[in-house]
Amino acid sequence: MTIKPTFASQISFDIGSLPTDLHIGGQWVEGSTGKRIDVIDPSTGAVITSVADAGIDDAMAAVAAAHRAGPAWAATAPRKRSEILRRCFELMIERKDMLAELISLENGKALSDAQGEVAYAAEFFRWFSEEAVRLNGEIATAPSGANRIVVQQQPIGVAVLVTPWNFPAAMATRKIGPALAAGCTCVLKPATETPLTAYALAALYAEAGVPDGVVNVITTSRSGAAVSAMLHDPRVRKLSFTGSTEVGRKLLHEAADTVISCSMELGGNAPFIVFDDADLDAAIEGAMIAKMRNGGEACTAANRFYVQEGIAEAFSVKLSERMGAMKVGPGYDRATQCGPLINRDAVERVSGLVDEAVSRGATLRTGGRQQSGDGFYFPPTVISNVAADAAITREEIFGPIAAITTFGTEDEVIAAANDTEYGLIAYVYTRDLGRGFRVSERLESGMIGLNRGLASDPAAPFGGVKQSGLGREGAHHGILEFCETKYIAVNW
Structure with a gap:
């Protein structure tokens, strides 16, 4: 019927x-x-x-x-x-x-x-x-x-x-x-x-x-x-x-x-690593693709943003501006840039992850509040200063939320990125190609997007390591x- x-x-x-x-x-x-x-x-x-x-x-x-x-x-x-x-x-x-x-x-x-x-x-x-x-x-x-x-x-x-x-x-x-x-x-x-x-x-x-x-x-x-x-x-x-x-x-x-x-x-828990020497505009473009493709409801979605201290504030500001400006609406409306989540449970889940992170000291930069009315909407959201052990860094988000943490050294960020049972994909942004390959080899991940926010290709082997x-x-x-x-x- x-x-x-x-x-x-x-x-x-x-x-x-x-x-x-x-x-x-x-x-x-x-x-x-x-x-x-x-x-x-x-x-x-x-x-x-x-x-x-x-x-x-x-x-x-x-x-x-x-x-x-x-x-x-x-x-x-x-x-x-x-x-x-x-x-x-x-x-x-x-x-x-x-x-x-x-x-x-x-x-x-x-x-x-x-x-x-x-x-x-x-x-x-x-x-x-x-x-x-x-x-x-x-x-x-x-x-x-x-x-x-x-x-x-x-x-x-x-x-x-x-x-x-x-x-x-x-x-x-x-x-x-x-x-x-x-x-x-x-x-x-x-x-x-x-x-x-x-x-x-x-x-x-x-x-x-x-x-x-x-x-x-x-x-x-x-x-x-x-x-x-x-x-x-x-x-x-x-x-x-x-x-x-x-x-x-x-x-x-x-x-x-x-x-x-x-x-x-x-599942995945993809780290998105931005070094101080990265092209900021390119990193923002890549972040928008890696995070907001399919509204974040993808196993390849960037889950944890690790941004080096020297560029962290500029990155957070620009990403918040871009995500905050996205038009939210019905998926089949041609003006829509971010559609609804799949169901009401998904909305409640991502809302809970944001609330838990903020209650532990994270800063809400944009979004973060459920939208009223019909449909299952949650706005594109950016939070920064996220605690390393917050639930949002441990679980697969599956929603339009970017959680930003700062880091100091290469060894520090690799240890943080690998501290998960998952290992599907990771993203790395740096102008130093030597560093890019060195970090890529040390990351425990089946796929790497090096200065790219999209890695999926039918001609490339798609899959992960660990769980x-x-x-x-x-x-x-x-x-x-x-x-x-x-x-x-x-x-x-």
């Missing part, structure tokens, strides 16, 4: 035309529970529509469909798989405006951010369409000379893909692209906060020529039970998860029961996550 939305005048497509049922084996099905899940517009708090609520039987049906489709897809010529993936890319670009509006509608992010996400998400299909025909093996002579060593990369099998709400298109294509390129079939379980993008893309994949059963999509209000059931099915051989470290730990425990290969892209994850997505590394390495000892 679709409730007529209050935002209809700002959306160019018919919401009633969107698919909202489970996509299993190439068919749209209501699901065995007969229940529905409401999808909320964070900009207004209104119900957009509802989607099917899958039960355990539906999850098993999706696994079965993927398993049935597996042999034929694995046997499909790499060039054919490549062409289908390329067509997925082309269709996403053709429909980029509609997809961006849809993302803004169900996620709340500013339309400009949503447009950037669509371009980024589509690029995974173009990149992995090219990787599909370059999945090379190896051949060598054994050191003894007794035989040849032949190494092949084969598809790992049925993959369960679990994605979050903050990038509903990109987190899916970053997994589906390499899975299909490698010859795997999959079951995608998107977040129930943002399922509409996943279903719209499922229809697009079918139009592009993806065979029935190769990509299955299910939404469920019982995520833990459904994913657990799939992970305990012997036909499933891969789990690729993007989400919180807390949930990732639980899934690793579940996957251990059947020794499933796991790729984990988990920020396992494995890599993107680059050639991404397709290998969906492969088994087979060694053949042969004489000829």
Whole structure:
């Protein structure tokens, strides 16, 4: 059932035309529970529509469909798989405006951010369409000379893909692209906060020529039970998860029961380090991207700002001016620069982090107060003089808040930056390239933005160290996550 939305005048497509049922084996099905899940517009708090609520039987049906489709897809010529993936890319670009509006509608992010996400998400299909025909093996002579060593990369099998709400298109294509390129079939379980993008893309994949059963999509209000059931099915051989470290730990425990290969892209607590010799204007521009992309609701978002003492006040003033001037409003309003958070709980959480930091002596520079009215808004906020052990420095913020701390020496800031269980990405600004590389090598992080506020690229390996994850997505590394390495000892 679709409730007529209050935002209809700002959306160019018919919401009633969107698919909202489970996509299993190439068919749209209501699901065995007969229940529905409401999808909320964070900009207004209104119900957009509802989607099917899958039960355990539906999850098993999706696994079965993927398993049935597996042999034929694995046997499909790499060039054919490549062409289908390329067509997925082309269709996403053709429909980029509609997809961006849809993302803004169900996620709340500013339309400009949503447009950037669509371009980024589509690029995974173009990149992995090219990787599909370059999945090379190896051949060598054994050191003894007794035989040849032949190494092949084969598809790992049925993959369960679990994605979050903050990038509903990109987190899916970053997994589906390499899975299909490698010859795997999959079951995608998107977040129930943002399922509409996943279903719209499922229809697009079918139009592009993806065979029935190769990509299955299910939404469920019982995520833990459904994913657990799939992970305990012997036909499933891969789990690729993007989400919180807390949930990732639980899934690793579940996957251990059947020794499933796991790729984990988990939480982050990114330090943003600015040395005295940095280009201040460049550092501010980078900070705005690293902090405010997607309104701060990103695992790559700058979480802890460490600014050297000589430049700290100037940096704090400029960043406060820029963030304080941002226009807050509905994501799909073209004038909006910062949309709402995903839900009311997110607003309460970030508000609590700011209040706790201020109560312990931090200075509120701009923002910091919840906004009244409909929707889930929190203004861009800057706080300085943050205590080293404040909760906001220990937890992933996931909101538009920049917490600034000063530092004196290089060793001091590296120790502070590494003092976390996370290690996804770090940002460093300095004109001294020697220092930049030296600090980058000492930071315990899977990725570094050196004089850049954006590091994500489909052609680069995305992933973290410590409790920020396992494995890599993107680059050639991404397709290998969906492969088994087979060694053949042969004489000829």
